[in-house]
Amino acid sequence: MIILGIDTATEMVSVAVINGTSVMASSETRSERRHAEDLTPMIDFVRRSAGVSLRELDAVAVDVGPGLFTGMRVGIATAQALAFALSIPLVGVDGLEALVASLPATGVEQAEVVVPTIDARRREVAWAVHRAAGTRVVAPRVGGMDDLLAGIRERDQRSLLVGEYASRHREEILAGLGPQAWNVTFGDPGNDWPHARCIATIAHERLMRDDATPPNVPSVVAMYLREADAEINWLTRSSA
Amino acid sequence: MTHDTTSSTPSVEVFSSMPQIDSATVVLGVETSCDETAAAVVMGGTDVLSSVVSSQLDVHARFGGVVPEIASRAHVESIPHVVAEALERANIDLDRVDAVAATVGPGLVGALLVGVSAAKATALALEVPFIGVNHLEAHLYAALLDEPRAEFPMLFVLVSGGHTLFVEMVDHDSYRVIGQTIDDAAGEAFDKVARFLHLSYPGGPAIDKAATRGNDTAVAIPRAMLNDGFDVSFSGVKTAVINYVRANPTVSSDDVAASFQRAVVDVLVHKSRRAARHVNARTIALGGGVAANSLLRSEMTKAAESEGVSLVLPSREMCTDNAAMIASAGWYRLRRGESTALDAGANPNLKLGSGQR
Numbered sequence: 001m002i003i004l005g006i007d008t009a010t011e012m013v014s015v016a017v018i019n020g021t022s023v024m025a026s027s028e029t030r031s032e033r034r035h036a037e038d039l040t041p042m043i044d045f046v047r048r049s050a051g052v053s054l055r056e057l058d059a060v061a062v063d064v065g066p067g068l069f070t071g072m073r074v075g076i077a078t079a080q081a082l083a084f085a086l087s088i089p090l091v092g093v094d095g096l097e098a099l100v101a102s103l104p105a106t107g108v109e110q111a112e113v114v115v116p117t118i119d120a121r122r123r124e125v126a127w128a129v130h131r132a133a134g135t136r137v138v139a140p141r142v143g144g145m146d147d148l149l150a151g152i153r154e155r156d157q158r159s160l161l162v163g164e165y166a167s168r169h170r171e172e173i174l175a176g177l178g179p180q181a182w183n184v185t186f187g188d189p190g191n192d193w194p195h196a197r198c199i200a201t202i203a204h205e206r207l208m209r210d211d212a213t214p215p216n217v218p219s220v221v222a223m224y225l226r227e228a229d230a231e232i233n234w235l236t237r238s239s240a
Numbered sequence: 241m242t243h244d245t246t247s248s249t250p251s252v253e254v255f256s257s258m259p260q261i262d263s264a265t266v267v268l269g270v271e272t273s274c275d276e277t278a279a280a281v282v283m284g285g286t287d288v289l290s291s292v293v294s295s296q297l298d299v300h301a302r303f304g305g306v307v308p309e310i311a312s313r314a315h316v317e318s319i320p321h322v323v324a325e326a327l328e329r330a331n332i333d334l335d336r337v338d339a340v341a342a343t344v345g346p347g348l349v350g351a352l353l354v355g356v357s358a359a360k361a362t363a364l365a366l367e368v369p370f371i372g373v374n375h376l377e378a379h380l381y382a383a384l385l386d387e388p389r390a391e392f393p394m395l396f397v398l399v400s401g402g403h404t405l406f407v408e409m410v411d412h413d414s415y416r417v418i419g420q421t422i423d424d425a426a427g428e429a430f431d432k433v434a435r436f437l438h439l440s441y442p443g444g445p446a447i448d449k450a451a452t453r454g455n456d457t458a459v460a461i462p463r464a465m466l467n468d469g470f471d472v473s474f475s476g477v478k479t480a481v482i483n484y485v486r487a488n489p490t491v492s493s494d495d496v497a498a499s500f501q502r503a504v505v506d507v508l509v510h511k512s513r514r515a516a517r518h519v520n521a522r523t524i525a526l527g528g529g530v531a532a533n534s535l536l537r538s539e540m541t542k543a544a545e546s547e548g549v550s551l552v553l554p555s556r557e558m559c560t561d562n563a564a565m566i567a568s569a570g571w572y573r574l575r576r577g578e579s580t581a582l583d584a585g586a587n588p589n590l591k592l593g594s595g596q597r
């Protein structure tokens with residue numbers, strides 16, 4: 001099964017073509033605000049590197065967030081259009097889950113839980129908690145650093161923190177946890193970003209597991225975890 | 241084989257052989273620059289096989305205007321269904337599509353990027369050219385859909401919520417903006433006055449309707465004619481309305497709407513006549529949401545007649561944003577041998593004629 005993976009939900013843009021469990025080709029680039037410019041040519045580049053035509057694809061997988069709103073929409077709009085034009089299934093994958101999937105088996109076994117983090121901007125972090133074995137115990141949520149620290153403290157389990165947010169705020173997190181800091185380890189910075197190859201791999205597992213007939217018009221739902229500002233203001237005003 | 245590459249500028253495929261562009265060439269158009277998610281299938285530049293517009297009016301109505309983040313969210317949800325619907329109504333398969341066109345600007349950047357991304361991906365999958373279209377240029381092609389043989393030179397008057405432009409067109413790809421608003425766009429003035437009079441949103445149609453019941457000489461409103469050049473101003477008209485209503489709170493809002501509309505139309509028609517003479521226009525073409533205004537349509541018709549030039553008016557549904565005009569504009573570009581590289585993004589501030597000759 002040949003799957004195209006797309007990830008544009010963070011500052012990184014990545015694209016991968018996998019065949020079953022092996023990566024045929026992949027590419028990534030840091031793209032602060034050029035997701036739309038970079039993505040389409042990268043898809044063409046990666047499928048050429050893999051030596052396949054788009055018509056040979058069996059499915060498209062895309063990171064639906066959390067992350068940068070405009071970035072995730074570029075990826076979703078692209079993936080939806082490809083799946084529709086090629087009449088193939090589309091799978092939306094949570095970027096936090098992709099971060100967990102990207103971890104090498106060693107290192108994870110020392111931890112009881114994995115806490116993937118993604119920068120949600122405005123000094124906030126999107127995070128979740130997964131058991132080291134894989135199942136999720138806390139659904140994706142967004143909040144300040146305090147929210148994340150409280151979540152870790154409350155569990156009081158050996159936690160492996162991964163993702164660019166955790167790497168960048170390592171010192172603050174350790175200081176914030178105080179005496180409980182010994183319970184926490186950090187992932188390798190090589191696993192800072194959800195990657196298209198993990199997105200595609202998760203999609204592959206899912207497609208192997210359940211064989212639902214894809215809808216005629218493939219679509220996925222973005223995971224914003226936050227209302228639009230105007231919506232927030234309006235709700236506050238109307239409840240006041 | 242694992243082939244990991246970090247590349248910042250991947251190469252872009254250039255279409256070596258452009259397809260034959262003729263009356264059978266089918267263009268899929270996509271428009272997401274503001275609050276309408278639209279897709280259309282147009283054959284041969286003017287034959288509209290389908291035009292689907294999914295309006296977000298209801299979503300934005302309670303905010304009294306378009307909220308960019310909310311618009312972008314609605315676009316990404318609607319676009320696959322709108323495109324599928326356009327193909328279904330046109331009764332064609334995707335493999336009949338010869339090119340995909342999308343608005344690249346001007347507009348809301350986050351909204352534009354949804355349409356651009358979807359259109360580029362579709363073009364890539366179908367191995368057909370992608371054409372980035374200037375939304376302002378496309379409004380002209382809305383007028384030409386019904387009158388493809390309209391003659392140049394042409395004066396194109398674009399009046400919408402975001403723009404008020406007088407454009408000299410020597411030919412399809414040769415534009416010069418000769419006049420514009422120095423403050424509010426015409427449609428913006430309509431919206432603001434409508435809101436002030438507590439009429440419904442959007443303001444244009446509400447004023448048009450109220451005006452039919454009112455007396456257009458009831459309120460004296462000064463016309464800012466700005467006699468040098470072809471620029472216009474509407475903020476004075478708007479302020480005059482607001483001051484009058486504050487001083488005369490019992491005035492009928494139908495009368496105010498009628499007087500205001502008359503003032504705006506007078507300015508637009510007066511400037512259009514002068515501009516048409518200046519560029520020796522054989523045709524005046526109207527475009528944009530305000531071009532749906534009944535009084536503007538009838539007064540422009542009279543003015544064109546007395547100037548001895550022909551007038552092309554888009555149908556009312558083609559005045560507001562749609563994708564048929566995008567597909568049409570795309571077809572004309574394609575016919576000139578133009579297409580857009582797949583590393584294109586959106587340009588929220590795209591001007592008419594800028595780097596587009």
Ligand SMILES: [Zn+2]
Pocket residue numbers: 375379400528529560561
């Ligand atoms: Zn428009």
